[in-house]
Amino acid sequence: MRRIAIVTGGTRGIGRAIAEALHAEGYKVAAVYASNQAAAEAFQLQTGIPVYQWDVSDFAACQQGIARVEAELGPVAVLVNNAGITRDVMLHKMTLEQWQAVINTNLSSLFNMCRPVIEGMRERGFGRIINISSVNGQKGQAGQTNYSAAKAGELGFTRALAMENARKGITVNAICPGYIETDMVKAMPAEIVNERILPQILSGRLGQPEEIARCALFLASEQAGYITGATLSVNGGQYMV
Template identity: 65%
Template sequence: MASIALVTGGTRGIGAAIAKSLKHAGYEVAAIYRSDDAAAERFAAENGVEVFRWNVADEGACREGVAQVEAKLGPVSILVNNAGITRDGMFHKMSWEQWRAVLSTNLDSMFAMTRPVIEGMRERRFGRIVNLSSINGQKGQMGQVNYAAAKAGVIGFTKALALENASRGITVNAVCPGYIDTDMVASVPEEARKAIIAGIPVGRLGKAEEIADAVAFLASARAGFCTGSVLTINGGQYIANG
């Protein structure tokens, strides 16, 4: 029986690449999405991935959703917390709604999604949790105080949870992508895109598949000695020490 991998934000962008990579590696994959039913159904049909719809910022929906996944597919042994949003703006003009929307989806979801699976992983003495942070959670970014705060929080969450669960065969790691060639970056004006690329030493945007391959390794049995790590994948744009 294949291990069950659950990927939030798993039908678009980096999340879709992760879901496909894990499927290719032999896992049974459940991809979670928020709103676009037609796109999710196409993704499921094209890739043989089960899709489920709920809001990862809603703790009750996450509990019910995970129960639905496990009832249909089996116990979740790999969780990839990828879902995230932006609501950019300079802090002195930022609204409470902008702040809460980003903190709820990007950070509260860490608790809401991980809490329903962690006890089962501990009982089975195996689990892989991979959390998507960001280069901007490491270095900060103008106009993204909410996003940077949430993504920095993901790193702290990862390190503490790793310590709590290492003796139970559960690894918890974070991946911090830089600027990746996804629809989000494609929507940036051309001049701004050129400025972003000019600041990346390797001279290009990253590929979603490059992030997905790293996540697939961290989800594998080969990564059993890797926990509490923060993997930076940004083309040399920001060189961090963890």
């Protein structure tokens, strides 16, 4: 039986690469997006992967969206929490809205998405939860107290949920990408990338979304059943822990 996978932020960037990799491996994939309808429709047309729209920072929306996915595709076996935003600014200039927007979308969304699926996974004795964190959740980054706090929080959430569910056949792991060649990074000024970021990366290049997708595909597989509570750093040697 084909397993059902949900990928949030699944129509662009890293999420798109993960959704496509899972789809190619035979999973039934639901790609969740927040607002860019044009990109979502183009993605669905190009890949044949169904798309669903809801706000992952809204618990009720997640409940309703997941219920629809399960009614249309089947019970969720794999959940990839990839959706995330940035609102970069130094803390002394940060607004409450900028703080809350990032915390709610990047961190609270893990509760909002995991809570509606975890009981079913426990009952069925199988589940794969993969949280996409960040190198900046491991090391911090000036101008990103909100983002770094959220991404570090994801790592604690991952380990605690892994402890709670290891004996139920459910693994919970995190991937911490470094700087990946996505729209978010491409939007950065070239001089910042070339003069400040690339010199920190031992491999001397940005990562590709497909390199993160291959990691997620492995963690979703049967072969990764003995890996849980782990953090996989994929950053080209920028930061080693």
